[in-house]
Amino acid sequence: MLLLAALTPAFSQQTDSRIIVNADQGEHTISRQIYGHFAEHLGRCVYGGFYVGEDNTDIPNTNGIRNDVIKALKELKVPNLRWPGGCFADTYHWKDGIGPKADRPTIVNVWWGGVTEDNSFGTHDFLNMCEMLDAEPYLAANVGSGEVQELIDWVQYVNHGGVSPMSDLRKENGREEPWGVKYWGVGNEAWGCGGNMTPEYYADVYKKYATFMSTWRNEEGIFRIASGASSGDYKWTEVLMQKLPPSLVEGLALHHYSVIDWNNKGPATGFSEEQYFTTMQRALHMEELVTRHSTIMDKYDPDQRIALVVDEWGGWYNVEPGTNPGFLYQQNTMRDAMIAGTTLNIFHNHADRVRMANLAQTINVLQAVLLTDEEKMILTPTYHVMKMYNVHQDAQLLPLTLQNVDYELNGQKLPAISASASKDADGNVHVSLVNIDAKNARTVSLTVRGTEKGSVSGTILQSANLSDHNTFDNPDKIAPKTFRGFQKNGDQLTVTLPPFSVVVLAVE
Template sequence: MTIHIDPKAGKGTISPLLHGQFIEFLGECIDEGLWVGTDSAIPNTDGIRTAALEALKRLAPPLLRWPGGCYADTYHWEDGIGPRDQRPTTYNENFGTFELDNHGFGTDEYLHLCETLGAQPWMNVNMLSGSVREMHDWMEYCNRAEPTDLARRRAANGHSEPYGVRYWGLGNEPWCGGGNMTPSSYMDLYRLYASAMPSFTHSNDEPSMMYPIACGPDGNKRVERVEWTRQLFQELASFRQPPISAYDLHFYNWNIEHPEDSSTQFDQAGWTRVVEGCLELEDIIGEQWGLMQAGLAAMPYPEAAKDPRLESVDLVIGEWGNWHLDAFEVRPALRQQVTMRDAVTTALTLDILQRSCDKVSMACNAQTINVLNSLILTDGDATILTPNYDVFMMYQGHQGAQALGLDRQDSQTGVYSFASLKDGRILVDLTNADMTQAVDQSLTLPVDARVEDFHCLTSNDPHQFNDKADPNAVRARQVGLDASTGRKFTVHLEPASVNTLTLSLV
């Protein structure tokens, strides 16, 4: 019943980009959620809901992905720039949204938000209904320093300096809504788009600032995901390789086969099913990483000595989170509540990503506001922070830290754990995924340490959630512990709880 933590057992640096977020024009994620417009009676800052903006500032997401998702493959970026009263009105059918789209929140609004939050932008290109020229012009608009027509257009819209957008996803989920493509047909298109990307350099010797991201598989399809990756890398190995920096895997923790189970109503079996479901991601990461390395090993050696051989591609996860059946049945589309079941799986998923920091470079929770695994819900003029928001806040200290080698779960207590080291402090995640039973968990170290802080996120009832009537029903709280120094510590973990313990090395 003991977790042993060795500060010298480092296994890699946790990229802050593993704590990324995702916003899409889906349901009320952006329109009426994040974006209310400058003429709204809801308090706003240049059209962005002020309460949501302030919450995001505290969260400080290192990465923010936009405009989709499925929406990206119907989005024409020029619809969303320039004076808002001159932007076209279109219709958004994206994943059951079925709403008019006035394009009030576009490229400049999004990139200004990223600048405000200190977040790196990750933008997805329309590869289904767009064109290579449209992609090229969008990149020029965002990044060109020289006074081209597109750069002057950006300046006229309020941003004279280039935005410096580095991360570009080429298409989205082409195996389904992005075109029902095959690895071969997608790679044919990818080669065109990636080859047309401007480099924004001033000599052939300078490396491009651009980071093109290819579409990986549907992580929920056990057979298809293997074949997609194997075949895509085979196609990539054929003749010369286009620019490729990363490969984007998507994985949702589906909970859609049990009509009696909803985001807020579930029994013990439903609790266990969803908690165990999120753990599959760790196996998928290992599987996909292995397939990628095998594919890279088969890359041809170029005939010309000066031509580089493709030897590495980063694995990224553009979308992850819980998806419950009732999200399909509501308006606005894909809105679902967040209970401790979701908070526990969010914590466990972040632990998987952090533990896999030697394999995964970036990841985005889907989605930040009002959709699926949300951190923020809005209801009219109310802005509600879900328990997932607390999990991300509790985990902020892992960003940039050294991941420490721990077993995922204590075989006797069932407690899931993760730990990292930064600046002489160890941050330990302790998740009691038992729905009803509390547990006392012991921890040991080979050196002396002192307790600095202990936070617990739990609720009186695991079905409880935050809403307009009770926005703080489920909140993380600081728990008083004896600030003793030693090599062994015991902490009490409430049932269905996410906990973080900070130890300072002496």
Template sequence: MVSKLKINSRRELSKRDKKIFGQFLEHFHRQIYGGIYDPTSAFSENNGFRQDVLEALKRIQVPIIRWPGGCFVSAYHWKDAIGKQRTPYFDKAWRVEESNEFGTDEFIEYCLLLGAEPYICTNAGTGSAEEMSDWVEYCNLPSEGKWAKLRIENGHPAPYKVKYWSIGNENYGHWEMGAKDVKEWGRFVRESAKMMKRVDPTIELMAASISDLDWNLDLLREAGQYLDWISIHDYWDKVQENNDLSDYETCMAYTMDIEQPILKTKYILGSLGYLGKIRIAYDEWNLRGWHHPHVNSGTEDYLTPRDKNDINSSYTMADAVFTACFLNQCLKHSDVVGMANFSPIVNTRGAIFTHQEGIVLRPTYFVFELYTRYLGDIIVDSWLSESSIFHVDTANMTKSIPNVDAIATKRSGSEGLRVALINRHPDQAESVTVQLDSSIQYSNAVLYSVVGDSKDAYNDIGKEHVRIIEQHLNWKIPSDLTVEIQPHSVNVLVIK
């Protein structure tokens, strides 16, 4: 069966925010130290930043980075990580000593070098509203007050002008330091937001949330007037304790569950009158959760198992295809989803892996490269018909998975089309006929594809089995355009 994609390019649905291609960094394992920051590496300059990582991130046009966590932030005190005298402490989230060598000033410098917006997540666990507002003062006030003056003393005379701030991280969860209940959270966010926006009324504020009615009812009733965003998180392959990764087919079943939390959160915002006023930041997401077993154990090794996150064979075309399906949902709902932060960007489950001799670009990296380089910013109306399906048996039920997932875009000021086409099927190529508006004159078409030698293909040191290929299509204009997309592939069709 040939899948048919009908596109009404005249009907523009929304304009996507480039922040949906955002990234995330936490002080966990080798994301900061040995990841983006490694003064001992031959790839680092005097500032300690690995230049090979920096250049790779520039290639995918990272728009925004969320930092410093994550669970880490809920017992993090930023004042110990500025200036010449850094105070190490024992990080109770991950049970390691944190040197505080990389702090606010280093993070801002890194964002400036990268050309990305800094997004700071604050300590709403063991921290206070005053500590959060002092952080805004340090970053954003020109010279008023103790903390702005200290920034100047530390060698940074110009304010950092950090626009995006989050109150907390997963404070609804029992695993978080300083977890809060529903009633505590709304009032805490309100009082924190008041102080932060008194320091700088121009900042945009998020609050840790979840796609849950009760949590959001209280949060929005108490603090909605101060918020610009609410933050939600998800990992679908939950392997925190046991690193038994789901196979390709199960990961495709997970793609059918991406949209639900977006819709649920959107409906909650709408029911309380906040659609168009508060947007969704999916500011921590990945297919696979981070592996960190025994974190509460007094007898079992909780550090060494974290190295399993660095096994490159874990990251296959399943990760690439899932990532593309996730981004397609963000694009589809870009009227309300304005930010998403892949968790994390370097090491752990990241798109980039660092080692002594260089870096490995994992399959997810190429999806970001494909989408940021070739897709457009205007989402136009499109729909699939006659698409084939395959079936996956999960623990709870048999799921029907459409072979093809698609979304159509164009760039501002252009009639050309840029269509994301994903083939979820593990081993079957798929033909897609794109039905175009006959009133628009098109000239040529190019298909850019992230492909792997098999559904389990991965990249490793000295091995690149996943890559981007380019194909100029033989198309008899003005007939409809039929393209064949490889199995387990992510594609962007550019029609000029």
């Protein structure tokens, strides 16, 4: 097994790839909702991550929400945040998390570590925090162990502005105006932790719950998201698209993790090139998944009214040594930057159908953008990629042609270059490029057609080793820098991408 420490000396350079971007042929919009995040009651994502309690005097906070977290996520332009799960959602009863905190009952988090949940962070805390973030809340409803009336009451509690039992209760608990929650997940992973249902059975359950979700929000109504397939379970998508009336569903979920082996996920740091290669195979498989699920959806929904919502994605490894295995705490390396950059490019290039997504998860869990340790907080390589890429939010997707080259290892091949492009409201063109090759720099011949813009600048994320990561002692080891590795000749750029690097170019 080849260890990454052996990869770091002298990289070679190969000229291989050609990309043509047509800046005057855009048709679809890259929804900013693709850049959503996920906050489950799992490990230290909520408690110690987002929320440290109103009485905490050691960590600056506003109503218990960490100020540094809010600042970092606002700079990331987080468009939506999914809560409270995940598997936790189908054991969560929202009324346990409202009213005086001293009176709230405790429960045991049976899915994640068996810890006691005191419900001190509940509906008001989450929705008020979303207002602080300027992010749309995405509430995951309890279908597994909950009842229809429980969901009806929750929708009324957070969305109804008139007189009703639930809106009156909301006002008694200190919130006069409704929050107007648009996005609702009707259960989570119904094929697994959400109830181990068949798709036929879940389709009937979904229809019952969705029918009673009255549109109290506003004239736009609410956006109901059905619990969708796990990775390549195409039958699940087929059955739901057959059985769900278009009037009852706005989005269909998909979950896919970049996992080497569910029985041995491998380390988050100190991994081999073979392990890296396999992880990227799993990540790039997202292209096939999105394509094939979209094809099934197109058969029943040719107008593409229903969105494909990839509301769980990211890398999943063994937990850090010495940490609770149920807390899913893992470090975040340049490998994760590769996952983030390539996955977002895939979502962009399928913007006609993929109109919402949620990275799992925001803080201290799986492929997190932030890690915290008491008062300390660091930004991960994944954070930096998502910030570099946020120029694409609500921009016009530009079609491109890509003549690629292979990254080869042990007789296996992967496409080395990943790319997407967009044009913003001011006519500026942005091109995102990822070179996943662990050893070779790649030179890309990039032509941008159909624009009068000509000034080029760039930003790069790179490091010396694939396993490099930021730590609390060295929080800025990996950070974006100005990119100068290109030459311009007319409308053509010659761009040199270092090994395992992410570059965003701006043509302004």
